[in-house]
Amino acid sequence: MNQDELKRAVGQAAVDYILPHLEKDSIIGVGTGSTANCFIDALAAHKLKFDGAVASSEASAKRLRDHGIEVYDLNSVSGLDFYIDGADEINHQLEMIKGGGAALTREKIVGAVARQFICIADESKLVPVMGKFPLPVEVIPMARSYVARELVKLGGDPVYRTGVVTDNGGHILDVYNLSITQAKELETRINQITGVITNGLFALRPANVLLLGTQDGVKTVKA
Numbered sequence: 001m002n003q004d005e006l007k008r009a010v011g012q013a014a015v016d017y018i019l020p021h022l023e024k025d026s027i028i029g030v031g032t033g034s035t036a037n038c039f040i041d042a043l044a045a046h047k048l049k050f051d052g053a054v055a056s057s058e059a060s061a062k063r064l065r066d067h068g069i070e071v072y073d074l075n076s077v078s079g080l081d082f083y084i085d086g087a088d089e090i091n092h093q094l095e096m097i098k099g100g101g102a103a104l105t106r107e108k109i110v111g112a113v114a115r116q117f118i119c120i121a122d123e124s125k126l127v128p129v130m131g132k133f134p135l136p137v138e139v140i141p142m143a144r145s146y147v148a149r150e151l152v153k154l155g156g157d158p159v160y161r162t163g164v165v166t167d168n169g170g171h172i173l174d175v176y177n178l179s180i181t182q183a184k185e186l187e188t189r190i191n192q193i194t195g196v197i198t199n200g201l202f203a204l205r206p207a208n209v210l211l212l213g214t215q216d217g218v219k220t221v222k223a
């Protein structure tokens with residue numbers, strides 16, 4: 001199977017995972033990216049079995065609506081059983097780097113509300129140590145240069161993702177050359193820099209389950 005087929009397989013596996021738990025009034029947290037898109041497309045076949053979704057980006061909200069799935073504002077929802085999303089990297093503790101699609105802040109917010117974070121990923125995303133994928137950091141635009149200098153002090157090489165404005169009006173710095181062995185500490189430290197909206201480490205709140213697409217089928221991995 002090629003990478004796209006693996007993404008489709010984990011998208012379907014996530015639907016199969018949550019389907020027995022869905023009720024008429026269920027609202028599902030939905031992530032962003034090509035793997036999350038596979039989940040949305042597979043979910044659409046079951047749209048009469050649940051109420052709707054909360055999306056972590058305008059792009060995912062549009063895809064859900066195009067399938068006829070109702071999209072709710074997170075503020076109108078008291079809780080979510082599941083949040084399903086991809087990752088750029090994930091380690092064996094199910095800590096992740098996310099934000100390759102610039103949706104990290106809303107992903108972190110919707111993920112925080114959900115009782116279970118289900119990560120869906122093809123096997124290329126599973127790594128022993130995170131950091132080969134540059135860590136996205138969303139910043140208030142006027143703070144961009146200041147935050148970049150502070151990130152250099154932490155040993156990283158930040159690069160401005162030119163031309164990208166997030167759904168929140170933020171800018172993105174992609175931080176290269178971090179070898180992330182203490183993910184929780186680094187996530188906390190970066191979030192303490194004034195001007196940072198959030199960073200793409202999901203270690204303080206890792207995934208609960210990883211559905212990993214491999215050549216031997218989809219594997220369920222728990223930390």
Ligand SMILES: O=C(CO)[C@H](O)[C@H](O)COP(=O)(O)O
Pocket residue numbers: 031032033034035036085086087088097098099100101102103104107
């Ligand atoms: O964090 C994300 C978007 O901000 C995505 O989950 C991450 O970039 C993975 O994307 P893809 O499924 O396209 O590989």
